[in-house]
Amino acid sequence: MTHGSAVRNAWAPAADTRWTVTMVSPANAVAVAAADYSALDDGALVTASAEGQRGAFDVIVERHRRTVYQVCYRFAGNHEDASDLAQDSFVRAWRGIKTFKGQSALSTWLYRIAVNVCLNRVSAKAPATDPIESADHFADTRIEGAQSTLLREERAAAVRKAIASLPKKQRATLILRMYHELSHQQIADILGSSVGATKANFFHALANLKKILGNEP
Amino acid sequence: MNHLTSDELIDAAEGTLDPARQPHLDTCDACRQQVTDLATVLGEALAVAVPEPSPLFWSHLSERVRTAIDAEPQVAGGWRQWLRWPVLAPIGVLALLVLTLGIALPRQQAVPAVVAIAAEPADADSTDRADEGFALVADLVGDLDWDTAMSAGLGVAPGAADRAALDLTANEQQELTRLLMAELTRAKS
Numbered sequence: 461m462t463h464g465s466a467v468r469n470a471w472a473p474a475a476d477t478r479w480t481v482t483m484v485s486p487a488n489a490v491a492v493a494a495a496d497y498s499a500l501d502d503g504a505l506v507t508a509s510a511e512g513q514r515g516a517f518d519v520i521v522e523r524h525r526r527t528v529y530q531v532c533y534r535f536a537g538n539h540e541d542a543s544d545l546a547q548d549s550f551v552r553a554w555r556g557i558k559t560f561k562g563q564s565a566l567s568t569w570l571y572r573i574a575v576n577v578c579l580n581r582v583s584a585k586a587p588a589t590d591p592i593e594s595a596d597h598f599a600d601t602r603i604e605g606a607q608s609t610l611l612r613e614e615r616a617a618a619v620r621k622a623i624a625s626l627p628k629k630q631r632a633t634l635i636l637r638m639y640h641e642l643s644h645q646q647i648a649d650i651l652g653s654s655v656g657a658t659k660a661n662f663f664h665a666l667a668n669l670k671k672i673l674g675n676e677p
Numbered sequence: 678m679n680h681l682t683s684d685e686l687i688d689a690a691e692g693t694l695d696p697a698r699q700p701h702l703d704t705c706d707a708c709r710q711q712v713t714d715l716a717t718v719l720g721e722a723l724a725v726a727v728p729e730p731s732p733l734f735w736s737h738l739s740e741r742v743r744t745a746i747d748a749e750p751q752v753a754g755g756w757r758q759w760l761r762w763p764v765l766a767p768i769g770v771l772a773l774l775v776l777t778l779g780i781a782l783p784r785q786q787a788v789p790a791v792v793a794i795a796a797e798p799a800d801a802d803s804t805d806r807a808d809e810g811f812a813l814v815a816d817l818v819g820d821l822d823w824d825t826a827m828s829a830g831l832g833v834a835p836g837a838a839d840r841a842a843l844d845l846t847a848n849e850q851q852e853l854t855r856l857l858m859a860e861l862t863r864a865k866s
Contacts, residue, residue: 514746521742525735533727543738550742551749616725623722638722656684663683663715666690670718 502566510558517557521550524567527640528574534635535578537620545581549574564649571636572650579628622672629653630665637662681708690715766825769817776810 497505497519508516525546532545552573560569623631632651636642637658642650648658681689681698688694689702689712702708845853 514743517746518739518743521739522735525738525742529730529738530727539728539730543734543741546738547741547745551745554742554746555749615721619722619725634722638719639727659684659687663687666687666715666718669722670714673718673721 506560524570531574534639535582545577549577575632622669626665626668630661633658633661634665686711765817769814773814
């Protein structure tokens, strides 16, 4: 069967088999296929992807792209690098989809890939954060409101910078626990450590964060 | 009573402290202060949100992933994984080297004159074999473009010929010298 055609087997009373051939445009065929994949759960999508069905992997990307991007943004601190890291994470996931045996949730596996990609690519130094919008942007609002927004943005930038300066495991633990609300057990699975070590990392991350932010002007 | 450990302080900040340890927290100012500090930092860090990208970004990201995967070399199992240029190109070069050596070695044993070698039936056979082998290698790498060849390490690095010459044994160097001199003499004539 070629792409763009659908063949339906119609039952005939005379017990002979008749074929009804319905031609559909390739675009529709893709839409039908995508709709079919969307109905599948993550496990079935993984199986289909491992068999090389790209449409299934497209649905995996669609379902998890926001989460993966957000993890990457937390590490990178800017949109451009986060986009690159998210893309790289999914490409790695595609490469390794055959090795994923479902020991953990697909989301956990994707978190692990994204965190590893980020830890390998994002240096310990402060990331190139997106610029803080200047007060000119708020020229048409009240000055007090503009100033408080600017202060809040500056503080947020300081927090991002402080997080970026944390040791890798502390940073990963902090991001996954605070911003993605993963359990300590899930984080331990992702980082390949124990729950105790994860909690200790989280504690030290918060303590360091407090120290760094305390030194901020 | 012992102060709360780091694990317990985290549990307390997250509201999951073991009830057996709660009495200590209720009565220990130092531990309570630590829990308060942790909660404060947590609150401040939580207030930092990821800016929402443009709604168009998500489909753009999916498209980027699709394109990047399309650019990936096909990773098929079994023998198909050998049908990739990064694998085929070095094999082709290796085969070419082996064939070249196969041609060169009989010449060492033959009469020095090139004309005489060509007249030998056995050498003519080996030349035919070499031609077939070369044709095979040419088929394998014939469509290789320059960038692919360079990325596969087929390019000649500066000084590579010098290093290769230095790696030869004394006899091989002597033979190489003889062959070069023969070629120079032939070129002059």
